[in-house]
Amino acid sequence: MNGKYRISSRIWFGIAFCIGIPLAVFGEPALQRIHINGINRVVHKNWLGVPRSADYTVYWDVYAQNPSGWTAVDPDVFERFRLTAQSGADVRQTETKGNFATIPFRAGQKVIFIVEGMAGARSVSVSDTAWAVTGKPAGRSSMTSQARLSSQGPSENSKWHYWFPLNGRIPLALIGKGQIFDMSSNAGKFAFHMIWNFFLAGLGVWMLFCSRRLRLNRVFPLDKNTLVFQGLDDNYRNRESKSFRNILNDWREKGAPAVPDLLDRIDKTSWREYPTVRIIKAGLHKHEKIKNVTGIELMREIDRSMENRAASELEQMKRKTFVEWLWNLGTLAPLLGLFGTVTGISQSFGTLALLQEDISQKELMNKLAGGIHEALWTTIEGLIVGICFMLLYYYYQTKLNWIYSKWEDMYVYISEKL
Secondary structure (H helix, E strand, C coil): CHHHHHHHHHHHHHHHHHHHHHHHHHCCHHHEEEEEEEEEEEEEECCCCCEEEEEEEEEEEEEEEECCEEEEECHHHCCEEEEEEEECCEEEEEEECCCEEEEEEECCCEEEEEEEEEECCEEEEECCCEEEECCCCCEECCCCHHHCCCCECCCCCCCHHHHCCCCCCHHHHHCCCHHHHHHCCHHHHHHHHHHHHHHHHHHHHHHHHHHHHCCHHHHCCECCCCCCCCCHHHHHHHHECHHHHHHHHHHHHHCHHHHHHHHHHHHCCCCCCCHHHHHHHHHHHHHHHCCCCCCHHHHHHHHHHHHHHHHHHHHHHHHHHCHHHHHHHHHHHHHHHHHHHHHHHHHHHHHHHCCCCCCCHHHHHHHHHHHHHHHHHHHHHHHHHHHHHHHHHHHHHHHHHHHHHHHHHHHHHHHCCC
16 A cells, blocks of 8 residues: 555656646646737838838737636736747747837838747747738738728827828818828828918918908998998999098099198098008199199199009009919919829839739739829819919909009099099
């Protein structure tokens, strides 16, 4: 009995030693699993926006098996982790004690990732494989469709600078196409920024200068300040100041004797800010100086004085309202859009040149069509901005021409009776 007992004790001690020591050292490797849960990609591009290389950061979790299933555990159960990345014959490795690691690769390659849990020099547990290609979503051989990864990493939409007022991404984000800006080349982003800033600048010119300083009640003395939705002629006729019309009638009917009184009546009003009144005063002052001249010579001198003043006032109005900037911005915006389109198409073909030879025709067409689709949006945006500002420019140019013709009507109305 004692001999049998001693043999049995030694057998059980050996079994316990063989099982216990590995469990203590390796932490039950057969009951642990490594799961890759994310791949973040940072693409490095040249000045044209063509991808040159990419840094892939792989994230993983560790799960342990228990009677109720698999639960997440602390990654410290492994001594360290080894990340292996392979693309063709190019194999790269890095080790870390955390649950993520970064490996650089050339752009346009399909990179396969595997994570190993290490204990000493041994690989205790191996993850399932995951893969990613620059410009494509990541995937995993053992992954379900609900658990697919994205090689784009965290969404960039939450970054504060995306909503900075001068950021060219804003108009695209407002119509749900912010990803077009994100995927465009540096030159394309520059075009989007410039077109958007051109739009903001034109909007400022229109609202702060043109719409305020070219209103009829800022050019002519009017009795009513309410807006009448009629043509310019009807609008002016319905709102013309009776006091100003009386001054014109008195000058026309009474001639030189009424000039001093008319100048005094104008000086007592607050009409000095009106270009139209300054033109009439120029004619009155000229008439006062040459009161002894009559006939055609008088008419010519007054006309010349008022015309010179009107031309000067018109140029000042153009300069103060910056109306010419509407033309400049409306002309340059489509050119910037074309610049973004050309550079975007160049980027698309540059990216195609870096793709693997075994790419399918469908993938090739999707890549090319997608790049051109994104590039054309700069032209679309540039044309929209250009058309809007060109229409505004022609509207205000027509209004300036009408104002000048109205001034001509006034001094013709006066001089033909003098």
